[in-house]
Amino acid sequence: KQEVTQIPAALSVPEGENLVLNCSFTDSAIYNLQWFRQDPGKGLTSLLLIQSSQREQTSGRLNASLDKSSGRSTLYIAASQPGDSATYLCAVNGGSNYKLTFGKGTLLTVNP
Amino acid sequence: DAMVIQNPRYQVTQFGKPVTLSCSQTLNHNVMYWYQQKSSQAPKLLFHYYDKDFNNEADTPDNFQSRRPNTSFCFLDIRSPGLGDAAMYLCATSRDPGGDEQYFGPGTRLTVT
Numbered sequence: 001k002q003e004v005t006q007i008p009a010a011l012s013v014p015e016g017e018n019l020v021l022n023c024s025f026t027d028s029a030i031y032n033l034q035w036f037r038q039d040p041g042k043g044l045t046s047l048l049l050i051q052s053s054q055r056e057q058t059s060g061r062l063n064a065s066l067d068k069s070s071g072r073s074t075l076y077i078a079a080s081q082p083g084d085s086a087t088y089l090c091a092v093n094g095g096s097n098y099k100l101t102f103g104k105g106t107l108l109t110v111n112p
Numbered sequence: 113d114a115m116v117i118q119n120p121r122y123q124v125t126q127f128g129k130p131v132t133l134s135c136s137q138t139l140n141h142n143v144m145y146w147y148q149q150k151s152s153q154a155p156k157l158l159f160h161y162y163d164k165d166f167n168n169e170a171d172t173p174d175n176f177q178s179r180r181p182n183t184s185f186c187f188l189d190i191r192s193p194g195l196g197d198a199a200m201y202l203c204a205t206s207r208d209p210g211g212d213e214q215y216f217g218p219g220t221r222l223t224v225t
Contacts, residue, residue, distance in 0.1 A: 004154075031211035043118075043202055043219035044155070051211055089154070093211065099145075099169070100204075100214060102154035 002027045006090055006103035013080055014111050021075040021106045023090030028068050030094035035064050035075050038087045038105065047088075048075070080110045115139050116217035118203050124223045125193050133188040133220045135203030143209050144186040146178060147202040149219075155202055161186060162209055190222075198224045 003026045013019050023033070032051045036044040048057045048064040050073070056065040063076040077084060087107050091100040117136045125131040135144065143162050147155040159168045161180040175197070177189040190197055200219045206212040 032213070034213065036216075041200075041221065043200075044204075044216040046213065046215065049213045091155075093214070099157040099160070100147075100155075102156075104152075104154045 002030075002092060002094060002101040004090060004092055004101050004103040006088075006106050008106060009104070010107040010109075012109040012111060015080060015082060017080050017110075018076070018078050019080055019108070021077070021088050021090075021108070023073040023075070023103055025071045025073075025092045025101075027092075027094060028071050030068065030092045032093045033064075033066055033073050034091045034093070034100065035062075035073075036089040036091065038089060040087075044089065077108075080108075082110050082112050084108060084110050116203060116205055116215050118201075118217040118220050120220060121218060122221050122223075124225060125190075126225055127195065128192050131190050131193055131222070133190075133201050133203075133222070135186045135188070135217055136184050137205045137215075138184070139205055139207075139215065140183060141205035141207050141215075142183075143206045143212075144180060145204040145206075145214065146186070146188050147204065149200040149202060151199075158188070160209075193222070193224045195224050198222055 007022045035047045050066040061078040087105040089105040091102045119134045145160040146158045149155040158172045180186045203217040204214040206214045
């Protein structure tokens with residue numbers, strides 16, 4: 001059974017700092033990995049999708065990496081801004097029913 | 113521009129009173145998913161439709177049912193809501209199962225009184 005762990009559970013940084021969020025998963029037989037952002041009481045916004053054959057994806061100030069063999073992914077946020085404050089969720093897509101298995105998320109607070 | 117639409121955004125129902133949540137999509141995707149997310153927890157897949165084929169997760173309670181009358185719409189029916197069913201319900205779609213990206217709607221927040 002796939003298990004996804006995100007560390008840290010919460011992170012508070014000053015504005016402008018570069019930061020890394022971590023995600024690990026137990027079963028490396030995945031199709032892809034997605035990073036999502038969730039604002040309080042809202043739905044999920046997809047940030048980046050990395051296919052299992054890829055090593056990284058970039059979008060603006062965000063860079064996600066994938067090391068499938070070790071079961072790890074990181075989300076790097078450059079020059080953080082208060083508007084980046086949200087919960088960031090990692091999800092892996094794999095298994096016979098193609099479902100996303102989510103981590104519990106990292107609550108990020110960027111202080112002005 | 114909206115791609116995955118969920119209605120209503122907020123739903124209040126009484127204990128034991130059936131409730132239906134709605135999801136529609138303009139992407140013409142083959143797969144539609146329903147996830148449940150309880151407070152401070154990870155979203156959890158309840159079931160999904162691949163075209164007309166229904167796929168239920170083994171641990172989804174019988175109280176939860178789904179209908180997909182056509183490609184664009186999918187409904188989540190909760191036959192007898194309990195207090196423990198209060199959650200955010202997220203609908204998602206993908207073109208095909210497997211390696212395709214899943215696109216999520218804004219969610220429906222369900223309160224059970």
